[in-house]
Amino acid sequence: MTGTLESPVATSQRKPRRHVEQAAAPSSARRIDIDIDPADPLLIYLRSATGPVEIGALPSSSPAVARLIAQDVQLVVPLVTSGELVGILALGPRLSERTYSRNDRRLLESLVRYAAPALRLGQLMRAQERQARERERIEQELHVAQLIQQQFLPAELPELGGWHLAAFYRPARTVGGDFYDLIELADGRIMVVTGDVTDKGVPAALVMASTHALLRSTAAVVTSPGEVLRRVNELLIPQIPAHMFVTCLVLVIDLDSGRTQFANAGHNLPYVRRGDRVDQLHARGMPLGLMPGSQYDEHETVIDPGEIVLLYSDGITEQHDASREMFGFGRTADLVARARSGQDLIDDAVQSLTTFSADVEQEDDITLVALVRGRRGTAPDAVTFTVPSVSGTERDVMERVARIASPVLGGARLDALKTAVSETVMNAIEHGNRGDAGLDVTVSVRFGADAVTVDVGDFGRGLRQDAEVPDLDLKLAGLQTPRGWGLFLVRELVDRVEEFRDGDRHVVRLTMRTGEADAAHSTAAERRDDESAS
Template sequence: MAELLHWIVALLASAFEVALIVFLCFTYQNRKTLRKENRRMRKEREVIFEFVHQIGEVFADAEEIDMDTLLKRILFFSTKTNKAAAGAIYLFNKDRDRLFARAVSGIFPPLYDAESVKTERLLAKSQHLETLVKERSVNSGEGLVGAAAAVGTGIIIEDGEVDARVPTYKDAFLQIHSLLIVPMRFGNEVLGVVALVNRIDGSPFTAGDLNLLQAMADQACVPIHYAGLRDALEHKKQLDRDLHAAQQIQASLLPQTLPHLDGVQLSAFNLPAYDIGGDYYDLIQIDEEHLGIAIADVSGKGIGGAMMMAVCQGVLRTRAGQEQSPARMLSELNRVLSNNLAEDMFITMLYMALNIQTRELRFARAGHERPLICRGCSNRNRELQALDSPGIAIGLTSPEVFDAVIEDMTIQLESGDEIIVYTDGITEALNEEGEEWGLENLSRLIKASPQNPESLLRTVQNTLTRYVGARQQYDDMTMFALKIN
């Protein structure tokens, strides 16, 4: 019995020793695995820190670097760290509906349209491959690149030869064995995609490679985002400089001073809705007896409208001395401008010729607002009438049709008569409730203001300012008035 008990104790001791050895071996192996994982994570962290440091140094010198240079540096570190043979960075365009390859490294095979790639051209000119990749845009959600951008998650393909999503190439230098694609995320927004193909050691990419590349891509988005903001800021500054120059040019087109005429009072104002307006007015000394008066509204605003204003002024001032008929003057303008106007652009214009001696006023109207005449505006009982005449806007029809419709009208002005012309930005001015000021309000104000033209226009301008309040206007306001003493 004692021997049996001794044997059992010995057996248990041996079992305990074996269990202890197994436990120690397991613990050692586990600690070894943890140390290996810890070294891997520390190395990965060091790689990320180094990557951020290197990119930060590049970005710190942003005054001398553009977006493409920054992307090339990011791609260089991405391919080097992940031991990839080639790679590409795709970024969204401004409309965020397509991706374009902005940086390419190594022999990066096109991920689309493999059948259209001509190997002989690639061998003859290596630059052709990069051009091929950069020229082919990718729609959001299209293929592997578009899918990674649309979904916002990475894609790893360990064996490209058995994955139907990977294009197949017969030539060895274009074959895709393994592939990594990760989105470049800044907050909740995907800026683009990083794609890497084929490890240089021939082994497939791993989940660790995917995680590392994703971490690098997310870190890279910070300088990319702010570099994009800087590019946008520089672009805006350049636009502001161009707009300022255009403003100065446009301001020089409008009369700087109005002529002083015996027995005639003149006044005008122009308020562009934007930095550069599409309204135009001018006074032209046709000859010793006649004064030409033009007011126009170009449908396109901004620089395009300003350019058309300049052309209008050039034609008017060149031809005015040779053509006293307003209708024929507008016909000449239509012939010159109609072939050069964009499809969505046209010009309404009113052109008048005043005989300074006889006070006879001839006018023609190319689709513009009708001029208003106030009879006896110095008296309390004033009559206001809109002067009608046929005509079509410049650029809307053929010269033959335009010439057949346009017609001169003549009116004899008397002492106390006042002519008021304006663009539709005056009557279509909107208040904060979206209501138009309207011709009725303008007419009522003119009838209630037995003043000289300068006082009348100042009253109109002040009234409009109060009416529209803080609401942004979308059309220019221009007004001109003349009064016979």
């Protein structure tokens, strides 16, 4: 009869009792099942034993010894390696009914020298496997939490008819406590919200989700920023964990007049660039979830055409560099002062923060929302959206890009860009993503001083750089493939075609000149067409 007890010492702090596990044994062996408490005198005795021990020599005060005797155990061999008791070998009467001889004991001692390390190695491997499975489970749950949290952030920024939006969000961990939202109100105004939950990770993400839901439901009932914050505070206090709170800023904007009402619950003060001056919108109020009965000051301003507003969390201002200096408010205000557009402000902020912090780990969640009131007839500085890889989607993309670009392009130039975009998106769907509807195509329209660019991203190789120039006679003669017109058209229709990689995406960039260069180009092209026709 044999049996083993695995890791009684290593696991004694996790479980109050341990169980003797059946080891491999001859068919005539009987299974023994014995629980041994981690504080049992037997374990203390065996840690210092030097070899096999007769059952009668074991501590009589041990409950485990009494159970071993009841199971007819005669000899106990401690399995010790590196000073640690990792198991017990319990032996019953020999089949020959003889007592265990000196040679038997020497054999058992030799066996223990090999068996104890092997047993400990097996225990460690099983522990590592359990830890690996636990890490995998946690990673999967965090991934699901990340996907859920992403649903609370706007999937794409809305087009607000002359108001241009750009945003950036990056949590310090897989999930975070920062959030922003854009809520269209029943009266046509828009509510812009940014918030920051104290702490990071899953606890902050849970509070963030609750606060986000409360803000949305409250905004459906009242539209006054101060009243929204007051009601959310009262609803949040009973459910928020101790030592946690939420800072939050709410702006309600009339898109036609620029009239803006705002209230603040302890959040960073937003910056506004007015001409050559950068101001802050001051408003006071306690963070949400701290004190019942809190009131929130409500103020009003007007955002004039061309002015830029930056809403941000302390993840940017409180980020440190290697010498423990903070990025600070001064550098943040400088970003606003030199920004040419909302998207330029976001890009500059991310790049400046990366350069400043260098190899220092991101310390807190970062949220940036740039809001620009454009002048009448201007296009947004950047619009980004995604579409599934489904045949026919290219037509929708073509029309959407045309609407976005129409303030700066028109006539034949706009039609040419539409066709080039359609061909490029179709190529991204069919060749880049191979028609997999689970893979999306990203489209980003950006406006510079004298050109508009359209980036089309997929997960494949994109355009063929070595494609033949299409020749109708050669194609009719079967000397060229029937394909290839799309790439030829794209390169002929726009002013420039570039290809590059951006992370895991392949991107094709189409550039079309605007303004005076556009007009000169179009006039010359039309003159050539007229001369050819005559």
